[in-house]
Amino acid sequence: MAEDHAETEEVALDQDRIDAVLEAVEAGNSEAVDALLEPLHAADIADLLEQIGPGDRRALLRLWSHEIDGEILSEISEDIREEVVEALPREVLVEAVRDLETDDVVDLLEDLEQPQQDIILEALEDADRVAVEQAMAYPEYSAGRLMQREVVVAPEHWTVGETIDFLRKADHLPDQFYHVILVDPRMKPVGYATLGRILSSGREAKLADITEDSFRTVQATDPEADVAYIFNQYHLISCPVVDEAGRLVGVITIDDAMNVLDEEHEEDMLRLAGVGDEASVNDGSVETAKQRLPWLVVNLGTASLSAMVISQFEATIAALVALAALMPIVASTGGIAGTQSLAVAVRALATRDLTQANAARVIWRELGAGILNGLGLALILGVAGSLIFGDWHLGLVLGMAMIVNQIVAALGGVLVPLTMNRLGMDPALASGTFVTTLTDVMGFFAFLGLATVILL
Amino acid sequence: MAEDHAETEEVALDQDRIDAVLEAVEAGNSEAVDALLEPLHAADIADLLEQIGPGDRRALLRLWSHEIDGEILSEISEDIREEVVEALPREVLVEAVRDLETDDVVDLLEDLEQPQQDIILEALEDADRVAVEQAMAYPEYSAGRLMQREVVVAPEHWTVGETIDFLRKADHLPDQFYHVILVDPRMKPVGYATLGRILSSGREAKLADITEDSFRTVQATDPEADVAYIFNQYHLISCPVVDEAGRLVGVITIDDAMNVLDEEHEEDMLRLAGVGDEASVNDGSVETAKQRLPWLVVNLGTASLSAMVISQFEATIAALVALAALMPIVASTGGIAGTQSLAVAVRALATRDLTQANAARVIWRELGAGILNGLGLALILGVAGSLIFGDWHLGLVLGMAMIVNQIVAALGGVLVPLTMNRLGMDPALASGTFVTTLTDVMGFFAFLGLATVILL
Numbered sequence: 001m002a003e004d005h006a007e008t009e010e011v012a013l014d015q016d017r018i019d020a021v022l023e024a025v026e027a028g029n030s031e032a033v034d035a036l037l038e039p040l041h042a043a044d045i046a047d048l049l050e051q052i053g054p055g056d057r058r059a060l061l062r063l064w065s066h067e068i069d070g071e072i073l074s075e076i077s078e079d080i081r082e083e084v085v086e087a088l089p090r091e092v093l094v095e096a097v098r099d100l101e102t103d104d105v106v107d108l109l110e111d112l113e114q115p116q117q118d119i120i121l122e123a124l125e126d127a128d129r130v131a132v133e134q135a136m137a138y139p140e141y142s143a144g145r146l147m148q149r150e151v152v153v154a155p156e157h158w159t160v161g162e163t164i165d166f167l168r169k170a171d172h173l174p175d176q177f178y179h180v181i182l183v184d185p186r187m188k189p190v191g192y193a194t195l196g197r198i199l200s201s202g203r204e205a206k207l208a209d210i211t212e213d214s215f216r217t218v219q220a221t222d223p224e225a226d227v228a229y230i231f232n233q234y235h236l237i238s239c240p241v242v243d244e245a246g247r248l249v250g251v252i253t254i255d256d257a258m259n260v261l262d263e264e265h266e267e268d269m270l271r272l273a274g275v276g277d278e279a280s281v282n283d284g285s286v287e288t289a290k291q292r293l294p295w296l297v298v299n300l301g302t303a304s305l306s307a308m309v310i311s312q313f314e315a316t317i318a319a320l321v322a323l324a325a326l327m328p329i330v331a332s333t334g335g336i337a338g339t340q341s342l343a344v345a346v347r348a349l350a351t352r353d354l355t356q357a358n359a360a361r362v363i364w365r366e367l368g369a370g371i372l373n374g375l376g377l378a379l380i381l382g383v384a385g386s387l388i389f390g391d392w393h394l395g396l397v398l399g400m401a402m403i404v405n406q407i408v409a410a411l412g413g414v415l416v417p418l419t420m421n422r423l424g425m426d427p428a429l430a431s432g433t434f435v436t437t438l439t440d441v442m443g444f445f446a447f448l449g450l451a452t453v454i455l456l
Numbered sequence: 457m458a459e460d461h462a463e464t465e466e467v468a469l470d471q472d473r474i475d476a477v478l479e480a481v482e483a484g485n486s487e488a489v490d491a492l493l494e495p496l497h498a499a500d501i502a503d504l505l506e507q508i509g510p511g512d513r514r515a516l517l518r519l520w521s522h523e524i525d526g527e528i529l530s531e532i533s534e535d536i537r538e539e540v541v542e543a544l545p546r547e548v549l550v551e552a553v554r555d556l557e558t559d560d561v562v563d564l565l566e567d568l569e570q571p572q573q574d575i576i577l578e579a580l581e582d583a584d585r586v587a588v589e590q591a592m593a594y595p596e597y598s599a600g601r602l603m604q605r606e607v608v609v610a611p612e613h614w615t616v617g618e619t620i621d622f623l624r625k626a627d628h629l630p631d632q633f634y635h636v637i638l639v640d641p642r643m644k645p646v647g648y649a650t651l652g653r654i655l656s657s658g659r660e661a662k663l664a665d666i667t668e669d670s671f672r673t674v675q676a677t678d679p680e681a682d683v684a685y686i687f688n689q690y691h692l693i694s695c696p697v698v699d700e701a702g703r704l705v706g707v708i709t710i711d712d713a714m715n716v717l718d719e720e721h722e723e724d725m726l727r728l729a730g731v732g733d734e735a736s737v738n739d740g741s742v743e744t745a746k747q748r749l750p751w752l753v754v755n756l757g758t759a760s761l762s763a764m765v766i767s768q769f770e771a772t773i774a775a776l777v778a779l780a781a782l783m784p785i786v787a788s789t790g791g792i793a794g795t796q797s798l799a800v801a802v803r804a805l806a807t808r809d810l811t812q813a814n815a816a817r818v819i820w821r822e823l824g825a826g827i828l829n830g831l832g833l834a835l836i837l838g839v840a841g842s843l844i845f846g847d848w849h850l851g852l853v854l855g856m857a858m859i860v861n862q863i864v865a866a867l868g869g870v871l872v873p874l875t876m877n878r879l880g881m882d883p884a885l886a887s888g889t890f891v892t893t894l895t896d897v898m899g900f901f902a903f904l905g906l907a908t909v910i911l912l
Contacts (some may be wrong), residue, residue: 018813041670043689051813077809167656177652178634178693195651196633200623214497232718233499235711237634237693255691258714262688265721266803272725272790273799281804281814285824292796293829299792300833303785312783317773317780324773324780325766329759331784332896334731336755336889337792340748343729347722348737355534357474357507358737368741373749377756433792440788 013044025056030063032287033073046075050282061087068092070099078111079280085116094123102131103148135398144220147241147250150174154207156182156190161203176253178237180206187247189216189240217242220249224260231257268350271428302437309441323451331443334405338435341366341413346428351422363414370410374403397454401447408442469500481512486519491645502531508740524548526555534567535736543570550579557631558587559604599683603697603706606630612638612646617659632709634693638663643703645696647671662717673698676705681718687713724806727884749905758893765897768906772912779907787899790861794891797822797869802884805877819870826866830859853910858902864898
């Protein structure tokens with residue numbers, strides 16, 4: 001039995017296999033490459049192609065290109081997809097693309113340049129090409145782009161027996177389907193029955209009697225982020241897509257929704273850190289530098305604001321140089337507090353847990369937390385400052401500045417993303433820079449201002 | 457048809473409905489509360505309970521507690537679950553819990569205190585209680601806790617017809633199942649067939665001939681994060697869970713895996729920002745302050761390192777006070793660059809796109825990007841500094857310090873998480889503080905050190 005098991009279960013991609021593949025590539029051993037890649041899942045082969053260097057990648061594709069699986073192309077990261085498509089001989093590419101479901105072809109096309117798009121479109125059979133072109137007519141990042149057009153439908157009056165007979169006779173069924181969608185004569189979806197319910201009901205049972213209680217559809221023009229939210233919120237497995245007239249045009253399955261959710265998370269995390277959404281671990285130095293430079297330049301500008309604030313207090317610093325050493329403490333602790341408040345708010349906005357209904361309460365909560373932590377940190381820093389410098393006035397200045405800046409940080413961290421969201425902008429975009437600028441400027445101003453008043 | 461549609465399709469939770477519910481709660485109008493909540497999905501009712509204030513929540517539960525759906529309890533955010541469970545009369549709680557699948561009961565129990573756990577365990581029927589207790593015996597965050605124990609299996613020699621007859625006669629089938637798992641006589645899974653394939657094959661077809669090519673199992677003790685990775689990587693819909701002996705003990709479905717993936721993302725994002733993983737937008741001020749204070753105190757300590765570095769250069773600052781105003785520019789731009797590099801690395805580690813195979817190349821890439829952006833920023837800042845202060849020496853110091861710190865930032869951003877990962881720690885944990893400490897300290901040291909050498 002153990003042998004059977006090994007035959008069906010696929011192996012995972014580990015470092016040993018990557019090393020073995022690279023060795024085979026260097027030796028130019030085409031058979032060894034084939035043998036090593038054959039048991040791997042398309043997703044793992046895509047990962048392998050991403051993780052090896054560009055030179056090895058080209059060599060590998062040359063050695064192995066005679067049997068590439070279309071799924072690998074759709075699994076591969078967008079940033080090297082174009083390179084891989086270019087490296088493949090045209091006939092190999094054509095063969096690979098013909099295997100794919102139309103929604104995967106759409107996903108593949110989206111990231112390619114026009115000439116490559118044309119090669120792939122030409123490779124498709126007529127019916128598939130029309131389907132792909134229709135999908136590409138929907139806006140980018142819409143449900144229409146995400147859906148598969150092959151749907152399994154049944155008239156609403158059918159029985160389980162009629163449905164099973166129909167499925168057994170069907171020429172072509174989608175690779176994945178989990179429901180039979182019931183439609184009215186005008187192709188409007190009116191409910192769906194899970195395959196599990198169909199299988200466990202008698203042949204004479206009516207489909208209409210075994211549909212799910214909960215039934216949702218999305219519009220083809222709905223943003224894919226909304227689709228991912230609906231899948232996650234309502235634990236959907238598949239969801240029919242309708243046009244403006246309410247007619248069924250396709251279906252989205254959970255694996256595509258999970259993919260979108262994953263990309264949305266990545267986008268939030270990278271945007272919050274001031275990196276372009278397309279940043280990938282596989283990008284080269286120049287590309288990476290280009291992606292990051294814009295926010296660094298913005299930060300150079302905002303940091304100059306801090307410098308201007310500090311320069312207003314040069315007389316104070318000249319009178320007591322120790323202030324120069326202490327001022328970053330207040331600013332940096334504010335920066336951390338702002339980042340904390342911001343991360344919670346951005347995440348809650350993304351999961352729609354922060355809404356108009358609780359925004360006021362969350363703002364008050366942040367104010368309260370800012371005051372509490374400000375008091376706590378002020379106590380620590382104030383006492384330490386007083387003892388180290390033997391001057392309780394200095395401790396007082398440190399403590400008071402800390403309280404002010406913690407409050408600014410806590411409020412800024414929630415108000416900046418809420419405002420951006422209200423303005424229809426992605427709250428993750430730019431919030432980080434705004435909030436740390438705020439805490440830096442306020443940190444320096446409060447500390448040096450109080451020092452000028454109290455110490456001089 | 458439109459009316460039929462409206463009957464089956466559920467309504468979403470919007471601000472108007474929340475306002476109407478709150479009005480009904482204030483008026484003590486129990487029928488209005490019921491009427492407003494009835495058409496909502498359990499997940500939306502859970503969101504509603506999360507978003508209203510604690511007082512309204514208690515009042516709402518009092519008015520409406522006679523027909524609470526068990527699913528609401530399992531949907532509700534962990535931080536208010538205990539409060540809701542406590543607010544419910546015991547008989548309502550017992551009724552609600554009996555509706556749930558055992559994996560949902562496990563999920564519910566995990567976050568409750570012992571006395572509440574006991575009440576719920578007692579409420580269950582004997583068979584369910586045993587199943588729940590067995591699941592709770594697996595480690596926290598393991599596949600065993602995540603799986604449902606109700607599985608749909610068939611002996612490997614069955615035909616499609618035998619399988620359908622068995623399913624039609626089955627007393628109790630899981631709410632959700634997408635495959636029939638083929639097992640050998642010792643209950644070891646040997647493959648699975650999708651319900652779609654079963655439905656579309658003739659009665660005489662053998663199950664063994666229509667199994668999926670790709671088949672994976674997970675161990676009950678595997679961490680749930682690994683399970684989520686496997687679902688996402690291989691686009692699984694369900695995955696059999698086996699014990700150490702390889703025997704089938706349960707099955708995990710994609711909706712649970714999607715939930716884990718979502719939680720992992722949240723954890724990464726909040727940890728990177730220095731917030732405890734359990735941070736929720738619904739926490740009170742005191743709780744929020746407590747979660748955040750530890751990292752703020754750590755930052756107070758690390759910021760003191762910067763202060764110590766600066767204080768070594770007090771003579772330099774006293775000689776040229778403008779340096780005090782300029783020094784945060786170099787430090788803060790380094791902080792942003794470090795955060796950028798860090799976010800990409802932490803994300804790539806989480807998605808397993810950054811591995812031993814490409815670590816060296818990614819480190820070189822970061823070094824290259826750091827040098828390029830360092831040169832670019834040095835040029836801008838150096839020229840601006842020279843012109844504004846009329847001293848090209850100062851511009852040179854600013855530029856050189858910027859280059860040094862951008863390189864430190866880029867390398868630190870990738871080396872710190874890689875090292876933490878190698879040590880078996882979560883790279884998102886603490887990385888942010890480490891990296892910004894590094895860039896602050898190096899930023900101040902490089903700038904003031906170079907200033908001391910070149911300007912004085």
